Amino acid sequence: MTKRPRIFAGPQLRKLRTARGLQQNDLAQSLGISSSYLSQLEHDDRPLTPNLSERLATLFPIDWQDFAVDETERLAHALREAVGDPVFGDQMPPDRLVKLAEQQPEFARRFIDLHEIYRRTSQRLEVVDEAISVDSSIGARLPWEEVRDWFHISNNYVDLLDKSAEKLAESMLDEHDHVSGAAMRGHLKDRYGVDVVLEQSETLRRFDNEQKRLHINAGQSPSGIRFQVAYHLVTCSLSDAITDIASAAQLRTDTARELLKVGLANYAAGAFLMPYERFRKAAREFRHDIDRISLIFRTSFEQTCHRLSSLQRETSSGLPVFFCRVDMAGNITKRHSATQLQFARYGGACPLWIVHEAVAIPDRILVQLAEMPDGMRYVSMAKGLVKTSGRFDKNPRRYAVALGCEAKHSDDFVYADSIGTGSDDETTPIGVSCRICPRISCDQRAYPPSDQVISIDHYKRSVVPYDLEEPPRPI
Known part of the structure; x- marks a missing residue:
């Protein structure tokens, strides 16, 4: 068996720490090591271990991807992303992923490719299923x-x-x-x-x-x-x-x-x-501050948000964000998500989502910490926009755009500075849409979810005129 080469990344570590404005003590504490150990790493006196490399990729997922120290590390990082899919359950230890990438690189590449095929196939099946469920008589x-x-x-x-x-x-x-x-x-x-x-x-x-x-x-x-x-x-x-x-x-x-x-x-x-x-x-330098980026490229707020959602180049991806545009009626007219959050393909979005409030308040940025039914938390920014028609007798177009990321990336998202991403008190529970939202106690519900049973009590009235019961699970 070929001995794995030792990985030295001193310049990368110093550059990362300096860019983040961190002292050695701060970074060392985040990594769970001593300051002297970090100093040795930064001076290339000691190599990175798989656990430390994994920790750096977790703490700085956007920055660390630029420091591809060797092919094994890049492959191990891609493996970590693939096996992190909830379908696989428990995570694999970092050292095992590195060993797999080192000893079986071809298998690792094929596993990563297979997971990507699985993900895209699942998306296609979702598209077909939604299209059929909306109108089975048309089926297209x-x-x-x-x-x-x-x-x-x-x-x-x-x-x-x-x-x-x-x-x-x-x-x-x-x-x-x-x-x-x-x-x-x-x-x-x-x-x-x-x-x-x-x-x-x-x-x-x-x-x-x-x-x-x-x-x-x-x-x-x-x-x-x-x-x-x-x-x-x-x-x-x-x-x-x-x-x-x-x-x-x-x-x-x-x-x-x-x-x-x-x-x-x-x-x-x-x-x-x-x-x-x-x-x-520029997006990374200014922590995805839309206004500052727009000034640099002379683009609109919406154009800049939309572009941020397309930074998916394989070797240098951007912050994984979701983006959408919502009109006055609540219709989602543009949408994309590079996160686990998926938008309702048909029907309105969750009324608790801040983008609906933003439509009515133009030129003001609203920020929300939202939690989906699966427990994933997202920092969401929304801004209401008005496009003038250029004439008095023609109404302007009013809508809102929303941009957000997972709460774990809040350090790279300037809008998260205005909220506490770890506080339950500041978290708003939302869903994709009422049709598929499992939250039984939500009093903003427009209609019941399709997979739950309605219970009617003529002697009691809540905000909605029915109670919900989860269907019995098959044995």
Whole structure:
């Protein structure tokens, strides 16, 4: 048996500690070791043990992934994520995972791949089950639902488009590392002979192919105008990639395929305006403070939130977050989750979720610590937004966006600073939707869950006109 090489990570440890503003005593206490031991680690006098590496990955899951000390450690970390799935029950000790990654690397890789296939297959089965349960007489999803599910199954990350858009942006950066509006307009003019015209109009964007003019509604915000120009730019520059991806997608109709092209172009425009690595670095530096990141990339609050939910590049993923947009009626019009939290595919979301309150309070950030029925806690930020119509006789669009992460990542999420993530008193119990929520005592329930029995008592009235009884479990 080949002896496992010793792993020294002194510079990485010092960099991590310095970036977090920690003293040696603080980090040593978190790791459960002495300050002198940590000093030896930082000076490469002693190697990392599997247990310490595991502890660092647990304490700093976002930062530590950048310090890939060797292939064995990377493989052991991926194994830890896979076997951490609740389906496997108890966790395996870190040293056993390292030994498996070291002695059976090919098996470890195949196990990780198999778990990923299992996860994606489960998502597909959920999609099919939901589609059938909603309307068994139709038994098929609408085109926009197919596209929504395509992005969901793709984990909201399209590698080819993301890297191509990043490369395109890098070719147009100015001396301040920004892609200016002038650079985008110049690129369209020089490469494709397209002039950009700002004007008052009923549409956000309209392209006259004969005149080679891109008409942009000047009533939009500056970030909205930039996005519309970027959209046309990527449809010109990345049209082949967009077409190839849409053609290969397993969609039932041409309508769904054309809708997917629109979604892919929107994705590419976001990736162009917020290039992956620069955006990921800024997000981590400012602890995912949306306002500060938006100023850097000259993007809107919503665009920035949406981009954060797409940082799923395999070798350098971002903070695992969930993102959604909710309108005044409670409809979820955008959604993605890189966490265990999943949104209701049909029907309204939990009324206790703070995003509903945010719709009615524009331009104010609300923060909530929520606990799901499975016990998982999430820090959720929501902000109500108003998009003006640019005219008095047309109502503006009002909605709210929400962004959140698991409570264990609260150190990387600036919004968690305003709440106590360990306090039960500040925790709001929520569910996915009333249809599948198991919380029997909730007085905000709109209708009973589908798997529980209703009990009627004519001599008693609670907030809801029935009691719930859990169905008997099969023996």
